[in-house]
Amino acid sequence: MTDSSSAARVYKRIVPQPVRAVAGSRVPPKVRRKVKGGLVRTLNRREARLHRRALRLVRKGDFASASERRTRTPDGRVGHVHQGLTVDLARRLDHDLVTSALDAADIPWFAVPALDDRRICLAVEQQDKGQVRRVLRALLEEHTGYVVSASPVNNDTRTVPGSHLKAWKNYGRSKAIRITWLRTEPTENLWVGEDQGIEIEFWTVNTDLPNERLVGPRPNRVQRVVSRDAVGIEIGFDRLSGYCDIDGDMDPSVTVEQFDIARLEEISFPVDAVLLWQHPGAWGEELLRASLRSLHQYAPWVDVVHVVAQAPAPEWLRGDDGRLAVVSGGRHGADGYLHLLPDLAEHFLLFRPGALLGRPTRPFDYFTPNGTTRPRRGLWTAEESFAPWTVHAYSATGRAVTQSFAPGPQPFTCSGLGRLAEGEAVVEPPPDGQVEPRLTGTHPVDGLAHHFAYAHGLADPSGETTAVVHAALPGLALQLERLLVRRDLQQLQFFGLGSDEALSRGGSQAVIGFLHRYFPVASPFEHGNPEDPETYT
Structure with a gap:
């Protein structure tokens, strides 16, 4: 549930500093603790209500990427079993899970050509960060996966299921996160997912110019600034990752037109x-x-x-x-x-x-x-x-x-x-x-x-x-x-x-x-x- 540090941040945001200074010297500590405790309980109830709402949205979605059954990885984490699993298929399943959840919550997103093309990267606006956490936490409760901070890098939550609040303790400071699902085939000899996953970047809105722009939190293969009203287009997975099948049967992803360019190392011949x-x-x-x-x-x-x-x-x-x-x-x-x-x-x-x-x-x-x-x-x-x-x-x-x-x-x-x-x-x-x-x-x-x-x-x-x-x-x-x-x-x-x-x-x-x-x-x-x-x- 919501911790005391979160309540303290909310307390500082809604109570002006002069009032806090006076309260600190004149209000008894017992009363202050009672006020903060009430704030924690209020935040917990609000968070639980928003989580239930996000969970209902996720459960209404049609997730074709769901696994056949669950199992345990060699290190004790939860894995998903798929018949005929391949590395390329796992990457596309991860993409479909995340984008379906974002679409169910009406959160706009677009694919970004990341520097590391082992992973598919998606961009959302910074103002949607709170809603993104709720819907992804609900998704990871329904389809057990894991979340870590990708920028700045912090992997100390890699073994905590993403449905737990403590798995999101680094989320507030993160400029990008990585969602991973551990997948295997029926014999459980092949495991996929640890070095893949979907990364989500939080892009900020810049209003200094007449045309609003979105600014990325880290470099990518093309550019860090795009127009906020840029035209969205479909893009094949092979344009986002050199490891993908150029003729894949899965639906393409969505990006902005500025990002639909060939990679420097892209091979166009058969x-x-x-x-x-x-x-x-x-x-x-x-x-x-x-x-x-x-x-x-x-x-x-x-x-x-x-x-x-x-x-x-x-x-x-x-x-x-x-x-x-x-x-x-x-x-x-x-x-x-x-x-x-x-x-x-x-x-x-x-x-x-x-x-x-x-x-x-x-x-x-x-x-x-x-x-x-x-x-x-x-x-x-x-x-x-x-x-x-x-x-x-x-x-x-x-x-x-x-x-x-x-x-x-x-x-x-x-x-x-x-x-x-x-x-x-x-x-x-x-x-x-x-x-x-x-x-x-x-x-x-x-x-x-x-x-x-x-x-x-x-x-x-x-x-x-x-x-x-x-x-x-x-x-x-x-x-x-x-x-x-x-x-x-x-x-x-x-x-x-x-x-x-x-x-x-x-x-x-x-x-x-x-x-x-x-x-x-x-x-x-x-x-x-x-x-x-x-x-x-």
């Missing part, structure tokens, strides 16, 4: 994905399934997924919406000729067996807006410097090789591979990393193609970390558990699932179990295959 399928059997299918799920979960912006099948494609693999293309008859070593695939976009990501995405990505992580690729660097060692591919790369470009390239998903362009093929560059037969007893170095095609592109100004190598794990690694269980708990690496690459050592020591089965837990949500390309790993066909 990006496809190419997956190589070459290992029939249980562990080979699990690698393919995991790659598809990692794309579905962490790269919703990918346009079409092309599966180049060097073996008969699994029966469960098919797509109904035109986003999956299965190309049969692929041969070993076809990596350098992918530009000949029919209908492949100019820009694409290549996933060899075992290559996975480990956390949300943006197109900008792999390409620049002008189309240049951003291949991932690997560890440059003396052994790498003497690898055969470096000789061929030097012969093709006339420039010495000074960097290696990491396994895992890598970006390519059809034009770059086409130019390389025209030069008749020699490509060493690539090793099969899934049957080798030890980790392999830079893939010959990656090394040659990326060095060629770099030498011709078509690539700008980056240094994002990639976790490389061999299934026969001693202490594998501990490494897998760390990856599962942290979930902080953008790229993963597993080798050796078909090696004799991994199969005999149980390493392959351990990796498969890890993949089931890391990627529990089925992709749209799996049919007749529920999310429960025990029911795989």
